[in-house]
Amino acid sequence: MPAQPLTSEPRQTPADQAGNDLAEATTDASLERTRRRSEEIEAQIAADPTGFRVLTGDRPTGNLHLGHYFGSLLNRVRLQDAGVETMVLVADYQVITDRDGVGPIRERVLSLVADYLAVGIDPDRSTIFTHSAVPALNQLMLPFLSVVTDAELRRNPTVKSEMEATGDRPMSGLMLTYPVHQAADILFCKANLVPVGKDQLPHLEQARVVARRFDERYGRAGDAPVFPRPEALLSEAASVLGTDGQKMSKSRGNAIELGMDxxxxxxxxxxxxxxxxxxxxxxxxxxxxxxxxxxxxxxxxxxxxxxxxxxxxxxxxxxxxxxxxxxxxxxxxxxxxxxxxxxADEGHLLAVLRAGNERARAVADATLDEVRAAMQMVY
Known part of the structure; x- marks a missing residue:
């Protein structure tokens, strides 16, 4: 056996490796690999879309605008129309990660559903659902939190940005665990494809880390992993600025909303x-x-x-x-x-959402059953 070189560097822990993975996700070399892989995935979708399940969605914090339309909505419709199974999340629980209240949440959720349907998302081919209606999805947070450290979470770009923006203000536990909640969003339905921009790649990498660690800790010998390793479908959509020349945003008042006259x-x-x-x-x-x-x-x-x-x-x-x-x-x-x-037809919007919630609950319950079996918690 070859002699191991002496070194003064400390041994790398799993948390260190995860931090490296998240940082590496946005290097130039990694971005180029992701772009090449995205091109391969697009070719696979064109040949046979049935092997893919997409998870995508939005927080209901306001009305959708042209930035959303060109940046994500058109791509969701394209994937749906290509035959890819698509799960569209209205992330109502994530509204309170960085806010003191939910605001007019019901109105905003229904507005979001109206936007989705108006641009061409078909509830018969895509599942539109909310966080709060799928208990099993949120229950996955518990085992998932057991495989990450607080140091890793604090290095996540979104969490880190929140910490820097708020200064000494205490951060909510939900904000700290936001990356794990996103991992649960992706993994509860075993999505193997997530459309993202390059800034969101660390979040997807966090989901991959959670999936890998869960299977390493609780995986069943000889069986297939419980969770797939989700891949990125990198969005190349051009960014649309607001009317003031800054990033189009619901909070800046510079956005052209889909519902405006x-x-x-x-x-x-x-x-x-x-x-x-x-x-x-x-x-x-x-x-x-x-x-x-x-x-x-x-x-x-x-x-x-x-x-x-x-x-x-x-x-x-x-x-x-x-x-x-x-x-x-x-x-x-x-x-x-x-x-x-x-x-004008709130009953229809509610019916669409309830049907999607029912389908999402069935998927989440089945995944949670697998997780409990892997963890030997079936009694």
Missing amino acids: ADTTARLLKRAVTDADRHITYDPVGRPEVSNLVQLTAMASGRDPHDVAREIGDGGGAALKRAATEAVNEMLAPVRARRAELV
Whole structure:
């Protein structure tokens, strides 16, 4: 046996390795591997979508907007229409991770369901459900928390960011364990595919760590692992900025919401930030605000942004805003019409949610039964 080299470095613990895994998830080399793997997955979906189950969703903290539409909603509809089994979570429990109350939660949950249906998510092909209606999903938090450390959780980018943002303010236990709750969201239904942006890769890696450790600790010899290792489907959707040139956000008041009427959309886009140069070009680095409106116009109309910029030419910011308003309102017109019908029929929205909750509970109960059997807790 070869002699082991002497070293003054301490032995790496499992927690250290997990921290390395989370950090490594966003390195350039890892991102490139994830992109290549995403391309392979897309090819596999095209050939046979039946081997995949997707988990995706949103926190009901406000109305969905164009950032959500281009960033995730269209992709969910695409995957659903391709034949991929899709689980769409309305993460109502996660509203209280960083807030003192739930706010008008019922109204926001139903608004979210209306948005989903209006953009084309089909409740007969996709399961729309809420955290609070699936007890077995949340019960998985207990065994999952037993395989992570508080040091690992504090290194999670979302938790770390919250700690830095709040300074000395105490953090809730739910905020600290937020990454494990996300792992439970993914693993309860044994999702093997999660559409994410690169900033969310550490959360997915945390779910992979939890799945691996659970199976290492409680796995049954000779049997298949209880949980799959979920993979990322990396989103390459362009980011849409708000009307003030900052990230489009429900809390900043700079968002074009899906449910807004055409006149409100026009007013918001009319006061969007541009610059003093009347000649319109597409230059995201040099002219981010102008380029954002050019890109928004292009995405809404299915065109190339350079073509949009050339067409507007010396028309200036006013012509650009008119083009963006026309393109966005035309694109969203059928979505808004359908959404208005849905909002007027609360009974239908509740029926969709209750049916999805029932399906999600059946999946979660079956997974919890497997977990209890693996842990030898069937009495």
